[in-house]
Amino acid sequence: MSTEIKAPVFPESVAEGTIATWHKQPGEACSRDELIVDIETDKVVLEVVAPADGVIEEAIKGEGDTVESGEVIGKFKEGAAGESKPAEKSSGGSEASGAGKESGATGGAESSANTQSGEAILSPAARKLAEENNVDPASIKGTGKDGRVTKEDVQNHVDAAKSSSGSSKAAAPVGDMPEVNVQQGERPEKRVPMTRLRASIAKRLVNAQQTAAMLTTFNEVNMGPVMELRKQYKESFEKRHGIKLGFMSFFAKAATEALKRFPAVNASIDGNDMVYHGYQDIGVAVSTERGLVVPVVRDVDGLGLADIEKKIVEYGTKAKDGKLGIEDMTGGTFTITNGGIFGSLISTPILNPPQTAILGMHKIQERPMAVNGQVVVQPMMYLALSYDHRMIDGKEAVQFLVAIKEMLEDPARILLDV
Known part of the structure; x- marks a missing residue:
């Protein structure tokens, strides 16, 4: 019995997709729930699996072809055995990379059916x-x-x-x-x-620079207290929670407390309306082979440091494997990006619309600092807050960044909310 292979139903925010890779060719047998084709959208790569044991009968859409939500892309014959001789019918399309599965792929027309040479x-x-x-x-x-x-x-x-x-x-x-x-x-x-994801990233970044009155304010934070806290409790923390204690959870909690004090930084602009959010959903920028993605850790105010670390590790693993879903990356009221892991000393992060602010972390570097009239070497990090001046005044932006600095330099402030 032949059945149609259809593209998944895309979310409202996704208009169309591209056939990235046919993992099974016409004439090849496959098992139930085995991956047969990847469809790349401007946000994620969606996987289509075999509905039952059978064989790919026909690939209507070739690699590189554009498909719409729910569109028929091929035919599947249930219960049929795989043919030893490949199918002759082919469907042209240009090869595209998908979720880092075939890095360095080059565009070019090729048939979706197997061919015989000699x-x-x-x-x-x-x-x-x-x-x-x-x-x-x-x-x-x-x-x-x-x-x-x-x-x-x-x-x-x-x-x-x-x-x-x-x-x-x-x-x-x-x-x-x-x-x-x-x-x-x-x-x-x-x-x-250019992949759909990277094209989408480029469009959003250019749009952010063209439509927002974007400014960046800088400060620096002494990371010594946080580093000492991690050193003191890292073994007992990992033993109790099964996860390592990183820096990002401290920044997420400090940002959450600061967002509660400065609601405009946690808001967004929708047309002529300013939307204030009574919750803190923080996006954490993650670099992948396909481009930058921003999964969202939701309701951070109600999470402990261990919960935040577990979520970040989970999202990092899913991003590396190309398994992030649309629901993982939609929403978000504020974003944190860490260029320090690549060695960046200072930068100006670009807004992630419709959010009105983004915090940039950087490399921890020992520098001579004046402490009580004495020169002391301290592990310092530059912080950058890019913000939309249409929504946030300079005074609020500076005070917000100072609040984060103070909480990180005295982590007890996070617990005591002072």
């Missing part, structure tokens, strides 16, 4: 990679079903050839550009299509 049976991605690297498919031993040569088989063959070639002339990698053998004086380039 005696080797290749998947479309494997055939394309073999052609790009001038590799004879017949020289590669396939590890896929029925001896099919997979993309991984080709990549392994190419890597082995490079390592055995010794000191061959190679260009230094540029960003995420793969190594290529070039002659002296040549200038290698690589052109890849």
Whole structure:
């Protein structure tokens, strides 16, 4: 019995998606709930699984094709056994990267059906990679079903050839550009299509700069008290809660207390209305291979440090695996971003609309400071608060940042609410 394979129903905030990767090709058997295709939206990668045991009968939409919510993208035959010979019907589409599964993918039309070259049976991605690297498919031993040569088989063959070639002339990698053998004086380039997520990020950041009256105020905080607290209790904290005590939970709790004192920083602008939120949902910026995502830790005021740390670790793992859902990233009344983990000493973070403020953490660096008339070396961190001047006055922004500084330099203030 044939059934339609449909794209998931997208949330209201997502208009359309792109077929990122067909993990199963026409003619390939698959088990119930096995992943068959990834659909990339401007927020997350959605996975479509097999409805039952059977075989992919037809791929109506190829990799790179745009699909709408609930649109039919293929056909599935329930109960059928996988064919040893791949289907001949193909559907063109340009290959796109999805959730970091195939880093360094290049755009190009390729069929969604497996093709046969000589005696080797290749998947479309494997055939394309073999052609790009001038590799004879017949020289590669396939590890896929029925001896099919997979993309991984080709990549392994190419890597082995490079390592055995010794000191061959190679260009230094540029960003995420793969190594290529070039002659002296040549200038290698690589052109890849922008993913939906990165295109969406670019659009939102530009929009934030064009529509908001964005300013940034700076301060610095002595991280010694927090570091001493962590050092004193880290072992007992981890033993009791099963999670390490990090810096982000302290910043989240300090920001929550400061947000309660300065409601405008926790507000948002909706047209001509100012919306004040009576709760603190704090977004934590996470860098992934696909781009920056901001999962939201909700109702932080009611969470302990251990609860916050567990949520951050959970979101970090999901982001790395491309498993964040729309519900994980929607909402949020305030955002914290930590460029310090990459070594940033100071920066001006950009607003995450419709929020009106974002706090930037940075690298902890020992610096000589004047303490009671004496020069003392202290572990210092620069803080940056970018805010929308349409909603927040400079006085409020500065006082908000000072409140965070004071609570971090004397963590007892967080507990005592003073």
